[in-house]
Amino acid sequence: MRRGRQQNFNESIYNLVPKPQPKPQPRKRHVSKFPHDTAPTASTFGPSAGSACMTTNMSGDYAIDPTSHAHKRGGATFGKQKDHYADPTTFLKKSTKGSLQDPTVFKYQDKIKPPVVKGNERPTMGRRSKANFVRENQMAAIMSEPKKKGVDQIKYAQKSDFGKVPAYLSSVKAEIAAEQDYIQGEMERQRQMYERPQDKMELLAEPERLELLNKLKKNWEITNQQYQKHTHVVTLDTVGKIRRKEDYESQLQQFEQAIEKLSKKFVFVQVADQYANYY
Secondary structure (H helix, E strand, C coil), X not given: CHHHHHHHHHCCHHHHCCCCCCCCCCCCCCCXXXXXXXXXXXXXXXXCCCCCCCCECCCCCCCCCCCCCCCCCCCCCCCCCHHHCCCCCCCCCCCCCCCCCCCCCCCCCCCCCCCCCCCCCCCCCXXXXXXXXXXXHHHHHHHCCCCCCCCCCCCHHHCCCCCCCCHHHHHHHHHHHHHHHHHHHHHHHHHHHHHCCCCCEXXXXXXXXXXXXXXXXXXXXXXXXXXXXXXXXXXXXXXXXXXXXXXXXXXXXXXXXXXHHHCCCCCEEECCCCCCCCC
8 A cells, every 4th residue: 555655656647747947058169278369380371472372380389589580460350550550649630631632523524425415506607598499309208200221122033943833732732632632532422323214122022021030139139149148247357258248139139129120010221232221
């Protein structure tokens, strides 16, 4: 029980309050025991002007050697030395000029520009006239004659191609002649076609029509069977497959057109033609 009570006494809410940290005490500044006006050994800082010796206190002594250069120049810190101060009683007083010169007015003699001409002033030199020079120049430009340039006359008789037919005319004539020949040939062909006697038309017999119709249907069925064998081919990757399919389609289309014509009740044929045309 006593141990438990001791532990409870150590725990307190006051322990959560932040306690102020003690300030660190600064260390004492080191102060040298040697004189402060002594330069360090072989120091190059602040030597006096001169090229005899660029360093000071080469021997490392505490006192400066009088034969060497001083490590401080006179007046190199704040102002002159005390023995060089001016006497405060010797200042200029009233009505005493001393060695000062008399003041003069400063003027820019070499930079002064001439004054601007006023409106009521007249020029001392030059022409004085009330003439309108702009109008005179306009009238002179209008009344003046244009300058003629020398143009050499062309002598066409002395040219190398004088009296010759141009080359482009021969090509134009050839094109016109070819066009006329084509027109004449077309007209002659049309005239012969109209003057040709008309072929005789005869009615195709019924047994012959039915026979031709049955043969066309059989051929259509054979071609259609061959065509159906190739319809399952989806990828036409060769030229032969594509051409074979196109041939079957064209043949079936021709058979269908012929069957449609022969399916009519009356079919007329041309007798003079080598191959009968069905209408």
